[in-house]
Amino acid sequence: MPGVRMTVLLRDIIKVERKKRSISTISLSTLIGKGKAYISQIESGKISGIDLNIIYDIFKGLIDMPSAARNEYIINNILDKATNKLSKDDLRREEWLNILDMNLRLFYINDILREIIIQKRTSANLTPEEFVLHIKRNTDHLNTDGSNQLSAKATNDIAIIGASIRFEFPDDFIERIENGSVKTISYIDMQCILENLLRLEGINPFDSTEEAKIILKNNGFSTLFERGTVVNNDFNQNISHDNDLTYYDLYPTKLRKEHADTVGEIIEGFEFIRDKDIAFANKRITQLLKSMQSDISFVYAIFGLPFDKLETLDFETKNKLLLEMKKLLKSYIPDSAIMSEDYKDED
Numbered sequence: 467m468p469g470v471r472m473t474v475l476l477r478d479i480i481k482v483e484r485k486k487r488s489i490s491t492i493s494l495s496t497l498i499g500k501g502k503a504y505i506s507q508i509e510s511g512k513i514s515g516i517d518l519n520i521i522y523d524i525f526k527g528l529i530d531m532p533s534a535a536r537n538e539y540i541i542n543n544i545l546d547k548a549t550n551k552l553s554k555d556d557l558r559r560e561e562w563l564n565i566l567d568m569n570l571r572l573f574y575i576n577d578i579l580r581e582i583i584i585q586k587r588t589s590a591n592l593t594p595e596e597f598v599l600h601i602k603r604n605t606d607h608l609n610t611d612g613s614n615q616l617s618a619k620a621t622n623d624i625a626i627i628g629a630s631i632r633f634e635f636p637d638d639f640i641e642r643i644e645n646g647s648v649k650t651i652s653y654i655d656m657q658c659i660l661e662n663l664l665r666l667e668g669i670n671p672f673d674s675t676e677e678a679k680i681i682l683k684n685n686g687f688s689t690l691f692e693r694g695t696v697v698n699n700d701f702n703q704n705i706s707h708d709n710d711l712t713y714y715d716l717y718p719t720k721l722r723k724e725h726a727d728t729v730g731e732i733i734e735g736f737e738f739i740r741d742k743d744i745a746f747a748n749k750r751i752t753q754l755l756k757s758m759q760s761d762i763s764f765v766y767a768i769f770g771l772p773f774d775k776l777e778t779l780d781f782e783t784k785n786k787l788l789l790e791m792k793k794l795l796k797s798y799i800p801d802s803a804i805m806s807e808d809y810k811d812e813d
Contacts, residue, residue: 469515469516469517469518470515470516470517470518470521470561470562470565471514471515471559471561471562472508472511472513472514472515472516473559473560473562474511475548475552475560475563476516476521476560476562477508477509477511479544479548480505480508480509480524480528481509483525483528483529483544484505484528487528489527489528491503491505491506491509492505492506494524494527494528497527498520498523498524498526498527499523500520505524516562518562518565518566518569521562521566522566525540525544531762532762532763535762535763535766537570540566540570541567541570541571545563545566545567545570545571545690548560548563549563549690549693554691557690557691558691563690564689564690564691565654567653567689567690568652568653568654568657568689568690569652569653569654570652571652571653571690572650572651572652573650573651573652573653573656573686573687574649574650574686575643575648575649575650575651575656576685576686578685579656579681579685580643580644580646582660582663582681583640583643583644583659583660583663584644586663586664586666586667587640587663589667590663590666590667592666594638594640594641594644595637595638595640595641597640597662597663598635598636598637598638598639598640599637600662600666601635601658601659601662602634602635604662635655640659643659653682653687653688653689656682656687657675657678657679657682660674660677660678660681660682661674661675661678664677664678736751
C-alpha cells in the first residue's frame with residue numbers, strides 16, 4: 467500500500483485503540499516488528515509519514531480478531547466513525563482514511579459488472595487466467611525496482627496518491643468473479659480490473675480511470691469521500707427531523723444495507739428483553755460480550771445454528787435442551803476455570 471501523511475487524527479486513533487486494550491507502546495512496536503520507540507514516536511508526532519501496510523499492521527496488532535472480523539471492525543468503528551465527524555476538506559486531507567477504505571471495504575459484484583468483465587475480456591481475446599497475468603505484468607506501471615504495481619489514483623476530490631499498490635490476484639480470481647463464486651470485492655481491486663480492461667481497448671490511462679470510476683459508481687461502489695459527502699450533506703437534515711440515521715441508507719450497497727437492517731432487528735430484540743427485565747438483560751449481554759471478545763468466530767458459528775427450527779417445541783422441551791447444552795458446555799470447560807453463575811442449572 468502507498469505511503470501517506472501521519473495526521474493528528476490517525477495518531478489519536480492509534481493511541482485511543484491502544485489504551486483501550488491496555489497495550490504498551492513498546493509491546494505494540496515489538497508486535498509489528500519495529501524498534502521499541504516506534505509507536506511512541508508515532509503518537510508524539512515525531513514520525514510524519516507512514517506506509518499503509520504499517521498502519522494495517524498496527525491495527526492488526528491492536529485488534530485481536532480473525533481477518534474478516536478485524537476488517538469489519540476497522541470499517542465500522544474507525545473509518546465510518548471518523549468520516550461522520552469530518553468536513554469535506556478534512557476528508558480530503560485524511561488520505562489514509564480514503565486509501566485504507568478503498569482496500570478494505572467490500573462491495574457486492576452485480577450481474578452487470580460480471581457481464582462487463584466477461585464482454586471486455588472476451589473482446590481482448592484473453593482467457594480469465596491470461597487476463598490475471600496481464601494485470602500482474604502491467605508494464606505501464608512498473609516501478610523502478612521492477613515490481614509489478616499499479617498506481618493507486620484516488621482522484622475526483624480525493625488527493626492523487628503517487629505511490630503504488632501491489633495487485634497479486636490468484637490465477638483463478640477473474641474466473642471466480644465471472645462464475646459468481648466471488649461475490650464481493652474491494653473498490654481498488656475492481657477499479658484495477660476495469661482500468662486494465664479499458665486500456666486493452668486502447669483508452670489512455672487518465673480516461674480509463676475516469677470511465678472506471680463512472681462504472682463503479684453506477685454499480686453501487688463508492689469511495690469514502692463520496693459517502694462522507696452524502697453523510698455530511700444529509701446528517702443535519704435527518705437529525706433536525708428526528709429521523710434515525712443509518713449510514714448505509716444514505717449510500718447503500720446491497721450486502722451492507724442487508725447487514726445494517728439485520729443488526730437493527732437484533733438490537734430491537736435485545737431492547738425488548740431489556741424492557742422486560744433490565745437486570746437479566748444486562749447479565750446476558752455482558753456474558754455475550756465476554757464470549758465474543760474471547761472468540762468471535764466461534765460465537766458467530768453458534769449464532770448460525772438453526773434455532774428457529776425449534777419453534778414448535780414446548781417450553782419444557784426447550785428448557786430440557788438448554789440444560790443439556792449447559793451440561794455439555796460445562797464438560798469442556800477446564801477445571802481451573804471459574805464457572806460463572808450463568809452456567810448453573812436454572813429453570
